[in-house]
Amino acid sequence: MEAVSGGSTPGVGCDGVRALYDRYVVPTYARLGVVLTHGSGCHVYDEQGRRYLDFGGGIAVNALGHAHPALVGAIERQARRLIHCSNYYYTEPQGRLARELVRLTGPGKVFFCNSGAEANEGLFKLARRFGHAEGRFEILTALQSFHGRTLAGISATGQDKVKQGFDPLVPGFRHVPFNDLAAVEKAISPATVAVLIEGVQGEGGVNVARAEYLVGLRRLCDERRLLLLMDEVQCGCFRTGRFTSWQRILEGVAGGEGFLPDGVAMAKSLGGGFPIGAFWVREPYADLLGPGSHGTTFGGTPLACAAALAVLEVVEREGLAAHARRMGERLLAGLRGLVERHSRLWAGVRGLGMMMGLQLQPEPAGLVVSGKQSPAARLTEILLEAGLLVIPAGTHVIRLLPPLNLSEEAAEEGLALLESVSARLD
Ligand SMILES: *Cc1c(COP(=O)(O)O)cnc(C)c1O
Numbered sequence: 001m002e003a004v005s006g007g008s009t010p011g012v013g014c015d016g017v018r019a020l021y022d023r024y025v026v027p028t029y030a031r032l033g034v035v036l037t038h039g040s041g042c043h044v045y046d047e048q049g050r051r052y053l054d055f056g057g058g059i060a061v062n063a064l065g066h067a068h069p070a071l072v073g074a075i076e077r078q079a080r081r082l083i084h085c086s087n088y089y090y091t092e093p094q095g096r097l098a099r100e101l102v103r104l105t106g107p108g109k110v111f112f113c114n115s116g117a118e119a120n121e122g123l124f125k126l127a128r129r130f131g132h133a134e135g136r137f138e139i140l141t142a143l144q145s146f147h148g149r150t151l152a153g154i155s156a157t158g159q160d161k162v163k164q165g166f167d168p169l170v171p172g173f174r175h176v177p178f179n180d181l182a183a184v185e186k187a188i189s190p191a192t193v194a195v196l197i198e199g200v201q202g203e204g205g206v207n208v209a210r211a212e213y214l215v216g217l218r219r220l221c222d223e224r225r226l227l228l229l230m231d232e233v234q235c236g237c238f239r240t241g242r243f244t245s246w247q248r249i250l251e252g253v254a255g256g257e258g259f260l261p262d263g264v265a266m267a268k269s270l271g272g273g274f275p276i277g278a279f280w281v282r283e284p285y286a287d288l289l290g291p292g293s294h295g296t297t298f299g300g301t302p303l304a305c306a307a308a309l310a311v312l313e314v315v316e317r318e319g320l321a322a323h324a325r326r327m328g329e330r331l332l333a334g335l336r337g338l339v340e341r342h343s344r345l346w347a348g349v350r351g352l353g354m355m356m357g358l359q360l361q362p363e364p365a366g367l368v369v370s371g372k373q374s375p376a377a378r379l380t381e382i383l384l385e386a387g388l389l390v391i392p393a394g395t396h397v398i399r400l401l402p403p404l405n406l407s408e409e410a411a412e413e414g415l416a417l418l419e420s421v422s423a424r425l426d
Pocket of ligand 1: 116
C-alpha cells in the first residue's frame with residue numbers, strides 16, 4: 001500500500017490523492033481542492049504544509065478543535081482496553097455517558113447510535129410506536145429543515161434538493177413553515193403523532209427558533225397528544241453556549257421554565273470528532289422501545305463513549321459553555337461590523353453561540369460565479385484560498401461553526417481574513 005499522507009512521510013501528493021478519489025470514491029461530494037493531513041487546535045494543515053483557520057469545525061463536529069490532548073488521551077487509553085464488544089454486554093463508558101446526557105438534558109433515558117441520521121431514525125420509530133395502537137404515524141417537520149440522508153431522513157427533511165431521484169419516499173412526513181405555530185396547528189391531522197424541529201436550523205441557513213414558538217409547540221403537543229421531537233444534532237452539545245439550544249433560547253422567558261421536548265437527537269459535536277450519535281427520550285416514554293424493538297451493532301461502543309465523556313469533561317473543566325457564548329457574541333459583533341462595511345456583498349448575519357450564518361446579497365458584489373456553482377460555494381473557495389475554512393448553507397449563506405474553545409487570537413484572525421476577502425470583493 002502506498003502511504004497517503006503529507007509532512008515527512010512520502011505521499012502520493014495532492015494530484016495523486018485526487019486521482020485516487022476520482023477513480024475509487026463515489027462522487028457524492030463537490031470537494032474543495034486541498035488534501036488535509038493534520039490539525040492542531042483551531043488550525044488544520046494541508047499536504048503542502050499550508051495552514052488554515054478552521055471555522056467549519058468539520059460541520060460543527062470538532063468541539064475541542066483538532067488533536068486536543070485530553071480527547072486523544074482518552075481515545076488512546078480506551079482503545080488499549082476495549083474498542084468494541086456489541087450491545088450484548090454492559091460496558092461502563094456507555095452507562096456513564098447516558099447518565100451525563102440525562103443530567104444535561106432532563107429526566108429520561110438514552111439510546112446510542114453512530115450518526116445524526118440514525119438518531120433521528122430512532123425518534124421516528126419512537127413516534128410510530130407511540131401512535132401505533134391508534135393508527136397515528138405522521139410527523140410534521142419544518143421547511144428548510146435538515147434531518148439526515150437516510151430514506152426516512154430525506155423524507156423528513158423540508159428541502160426538495162435532497163429528495164430528487166429517490167422517490168418513493170417514506171410516507172408520513174409533511175412540512176410546514178418554520179417558526180409558525182399556526183401553520184403547525186393547521187396541519188395537524190387525525191394521523192399526526194409528532195412534531196420534529198431543529199432548535200436552530202443549520203443546513204437551512206442558521207435560523208433560530210423563537211422562544212414563543214418553542215413554548216407554543218410544547219403546549220400544542222400536550223393538548224393534541226403529540227410528541228415534541230427536537231433535532232439537536234447540529235445546534236446541541238453546547239454549540240449555542242448551553243447544552244441544548246432550547247436551554248439558551250428560553251433563558252429568562254416566561255413560560256419557558258421546565259420546557260422539555262419528548263425526544264432529542266444528538267450527534268456531531270458529541271464525540272468531538274469521534275463518530276457517535278444518540279437520542280434521548282423523556283421519562284414517560286423512555287421504555288416505549290423495549291428489548292428487540294431497535295438496535296445497532298456499533299452504537300455506544302466503549303471507545304465512542306469514552307471519547308464523548310472526555311469531551312464533556314473538558315467542556316466542564318475549561319468552562320467552554322460560557323466561553324463559547326462569550327466568543328460567539330464577540331464574533332457576532334465583529335460580523336455585524338463586517339456586514340455594515342460591505343453591505344453590497346453581505347445582507348446580514350444571524351447566530352447563537354458558536355453557530356453563525358453570514359447571509360450573502362442575492363447578487364453579491366464582486367463575486368464572479370461560474371456555471372451551476374452557488375455564490376456560497378464560490379465564496380467558500382475564495383475563503384479557503386485566503387486560509388479560512390467555512391461551510392456553505394444553501395446557495396447564499398456562509399456558516400461559521402468554530403470549535404467551542406476558539407481562542408481570542410483565532411477569532412480575531414478569522415474576522416481579519418473575512419474583512420480582507422470582503423474588502424477585495426466589494
Ligand atoms: C448533520 C445533521 C444531521 C445528519 O447527521 P449525520 O451524522 O450526517 O447523519 C441531522 N440533523 C441535523 C440538524 C444535522 O445538522
